[in-house]
Amino acid sequence: xxxxxxxxxxxxxxxxxxxxxxxxxxxxxxxxxxxxxxxxxxxxxxxxxxxxxxxxxxxxxxxxxxxxxxxxxxxxxxxxxxxxxxxxxxxxxxxxxxxxxxxxxxxxxxxxxxxxxxxxxxxxxxxxxxxxxxxxxxxxxxxxxxxxxxxxxxxxxxxxxxxxxxxxxxxxxxxxxxxxxxxxxxxxxxxxxxxxxxxxxxxxxxxxxxxxxxxxxxxxxxxxxxxxxxxxxxxxxxxxxxxxxxxxxxxxxxxxxxxxxxxxxxxxxxxxxxxxxxxxxxxxxxxxxxxxxxxxxxxxxxxxxxxxxxxxxxxxxxxxxxxxxxxxxxxxxxxxxxxxxxxxxxxxxxxxxxxxxxx
Numbered sequence: 001x002x003x004x005x006x007x008x009x010x011x012x013x014x015x016x017x018x019x020x021x022x023x024x025x026x027x028x029x030x031x032x033x034x035x036x037x038x039x040x041x042x043x044x045x046x047x048x049x050x051x052x053x054x055x056x057x058x059x060x061x062x063x064x065x066x067x068x069x070x071x072x073x074x075x076x077x078x079x080x081x082x083x084x085x086x087x088x089x090x091x092x093x094x095x096x097x098x099x100x101x102x103x104x105x106x107x108x109x110x111x112x113x114x115x116x117x118x119x120x121x122x123x124x125x126x127x128x129x130x131x132x133x134x135x136x137x138x139x140x141x142x143x144x145x146x147x148x149x150x151x152x153x154x155x156x157x158x159x160x161x162x163x164x165x166x167x168x169x170x171x172x173x174x175x176x177x178x179x180x181x182x183x184x185x186x187x188x189x190x191x192x193x194x195x196x197x198x199x200x201x202x203x204x205x206x207x208x209x210x211x212x213x214x215x216x217x218x219x220x221x222x223x224x225x226x227x228x229x230x231x232x233x234x235x236x237x238x239x240x241x242x243x244x245x246x247x248x249x250x251x252x253x254x255x256x257x258x259x260x261x262x263x264x265x266x267x268x269x270x271x272x273x274x275x276x277x278x279x280x281x282x283x284x285x286x287x288x289x290x291x292x293x294x295x296x297x298x299x300x301x302x303x304x305x306x307x308x309x310x311x312x313x314x315x316x317x318x319x320x321x322x323x324x325x326x327x328x329x330x331x332x333x334x335x336x337x338x339x340x341x342x343x344x345x346x347x348x349x350x351x352x353x354x355x356x357x358x359x
Contacts, residue, residue: 005039009041019041021041057184060184060188080139083110084124084141098201109131109138112127126164128165139171141171142173142200143185156184165188173202174199179194228309232309249287318349325346327339346358
């Protein structure tokens, strides 16, 4: 089999493998030698494409390209989505329709590439590299096409595409064919979608669901505000009770000490004086220990209440990027767009500082 014909093989022949060859018998008259010159060859019992698929799958899996440890999470709220597919196929229309329906306003960039036929794999791989080199602000890439036969989908089983996906710094969703179709690109990508439409649903959240989640966070934040006010009241109440209790105990100990001193002064015998002195010292020590224990207990309860207050503080939530928006004229929290009117001044409370804005 000469180089021109050999270069078109879809699989790599191995020693001992049974194959079916197509060609002609040639004769070399001077020696009377016969040989078979093959123009085409296929594995016996399995298609060439299927065998090539299994060979490449074993190779890349051995290199760790399918490992779950190297796969990256898909951003929950992407601002910019890149799509690599044919600009004339049904896949791009399905993806754009679903993105527009679920979360209108997301920026979308199309990197056109042939997804079938000679040279398609190289075009797909080149588009992936261009998206990474010149569009680093893209949050996620959708790479794929609609359904078809194994030969139609073959561009996504080529090693050049698999290597480009593995080298991408942008997370990639593979969306090739129908749900029953699996390609090498599916195994290497960060996330596999059963169809291009499903890839669009995985790439962007549903707007209404996100708004409901945001409203729920606002309600929880309001509840935390009320809990913080309650704990602040309880802490103030505890401090007042502690001060009153300490003052009462100190006054009681002072009265007892004064009474003992008076009794000691009235007692003449030395033995009586020493006994009263010992009693006074013991009473003072008991008073000191009791006051210390009471202060330690009150300090522990105060620290415990402060710890609960810190855990419930909305500042911990706001530190992750959330904020509270209030209307300046009535100080009400804004929960939806209908709460504000044109010209309203807003106060946006951030984790650090405030921002004023006007509608």
